[in-house]
Amino acid sequence: xxxxxxxxxxxxxxxxxxxxxxxxxxxxxxxxxxxxxxxxxxxxxxxxxxxxxxxxxxxxxxxxxxxxxxxxxxxxxxxxxxxxxxxxxxxxxxxxxxxxxxxxxxxxxxxxxxxx
Amino acid sequence: xxxxxxxxxxxxxxxxxxxxxxxxxxxxxxxxxxxxxxxxxxxxxxxxxxxxxxxxxxxxxxxxxxxxxxxxxxxxxxxxxxxxxxxxxxxxxxxxxxxxxxxxxxxxxxxxxxxxxxxxxxxxxxxxxxxxxxxxxxxxxxxxxxxxxxxxxxxxxxxxxxxxxxxxxxxxxxxxxxxxxxxxxxxxxxxxxxxxxxxxxxxxxxxxxxxxxxxxxxxxxxxx
Numbered sequence: 001x002x003x004x005x006x007x008x009x010x011x012x013x014x015x016x017x018x019x020x021x022x023x024x025x026x027x028x029x030x031x032x033x034x035x036x037x038x039x040x041x042x043x044x045x046x047x048x049x050x051x052x053x054x055x056x057x058x059x060x061x062x063x064x065x066x067x068x069x070x071x072x073x074x075x076x077x078x079x080x081x082x083x084x085x086x087x088x089x090x091x092x093x094x095x096x097x098x099x100x101x102x103x104x105x106x107x108x109x110x111x112x113x114x115x116x
Numbered sequence: 117x118x119x120x121x122x123x124x125x126x127x128x129x130x131x132x133x134x135x136x137x138x139x140x141x142x143x144x145x146x147x148x149x150x151x152x153x154x155x156x157x158x159x160x161x162x163x164x165x166x167x168x169x170x171x172x173x174x175x176x177x178x179x180x181x182x183x184x185x186x187x188x189x190x191x192x193x194x195x196x197x198x199x200x201x202x203x204x205x206x207x208x209x210x211x212x213x214x215x216x217x218x219x220x221x222x223x224x225x226x227x228x229x230x231x232x233x234x235x236x237x238x239x240x241x242x243x244x245x246x247x248x249x250x251x252x253x254x255x256x257x258x259x260x261x262x263x264x265x266x267x268x269x270x271x272x273x274x275x276x277x278x279x280x281x282x283x284x285x286x287x288x289x290x291x292x293x294x295x296x297x298x299x300x301x302x303x304x305x306x307x308x309x310x311x312x313x314x315x316x317x318x319x320x321x322x323x324x325x326x327x328x329x330x331x332x333x334x335x336x337x338x339x340x
Contacts, residue, residue, distance in 0.1 A: 004124065004125070004128050007128060007132055031138075031142065034142060034145065035145065037212055085212060086212075087211065087212055087213075090212050090213050093142060094142055094143060094146075094213075097138070097139040097142040097143060098139065098143060100135065100139050101136055101139035101140070101143070104135050104139070105136065107132065108129065108132045108133065108136070
C-alpha cells in the first residue's frame, strides 16, 4: 500500500479507537483550546471556519463528555459564550496526540525501507 | 512510480511530519506554561522582597529603630499575605495541563532542597546575629542562595527531556557565588551586593524565563 493509504488507514484506525474526540472538528476545537485554555464562541467559529450550528453541536457533545465547560458571560453588555478546556480535556488531547504520534511515526518510519 | 506519484508521496510525508510536529508541540506545551509560571513566581518573589525592604526601611525611618520587631513582623506578615494571594492567582495556570511525572519528581526534589536551605538561612541568621557576627550573615546567605539556584539548574536538567531550567540558572548561580568575594572585601556594602545580585538576578531570570518559555518548543523540531 502507498504512504497515502497507510497514513489514511492508520488515522482511520485511530478514529475508530475513539469515536468521540477523534472527529476532525472536535479535535481541532480541543487542540485550539489546549493552547488558549478558553475561547469565545465567535473566536472559535472564526478560527476554525465553522458554522454556528456545527460548532454548537460539537461544543455540546464535548461538554457532555466533560472535556470542556461552557459558560455565558456578559462582555461589553452582550451575552457571550465561553468554552473552557477542563483538566480531563487537556489530558485527553495530550494522550490522543501521543497516540497519534506513535501511529504516524510507524507509517513514516516505514517509508525509506519500502522505497529501498 | 511516476513523477506525479512521487510528488504526492513527498507531499504526504511532509504533511505527516507536520502532524508529528503538532503532536510534539502538544506534548511539550505544559512545560512552556510551567516555565512561564516559574518566571512569574520569580518576579513575584523578587518584587515582594524589594517592596517589603522598601517598606521596612521607611518604617524604620518613620517609627525609629526601637520598633524593630513590630516593623519586621508587619512587613513579614504583608509579604506572606501578598505572596499567598499572588501564588493563588498564578499557580492554577499550570493545573489545567497534565503533569509530566518526571517534572513532578524534579519539582518535589527542588522543594525539599529549598526547604532545607530556607531552614539553614533561618538558623544561620539566628546564630550569627545573636552571636554578634553580623558580618558573617550576608556571605553565608549568598552562598546558600547560590547553592539553591545551582540545584535548580542541575535538577531541572536531570529530570526533564527538555532543558526546563536553561543556562540562565547556571550563570545566575555563578554570579551569586562570585558576589561573595566583594562582600568579604567590602563588608559595609554586603547588603547592597545581596540586593543587586540576588533580588536583581531573580528579577532578570524571571523575566528571561517568561519571555523565552516558548523556546522549549524548538526542542520539538526534527523529532518524530
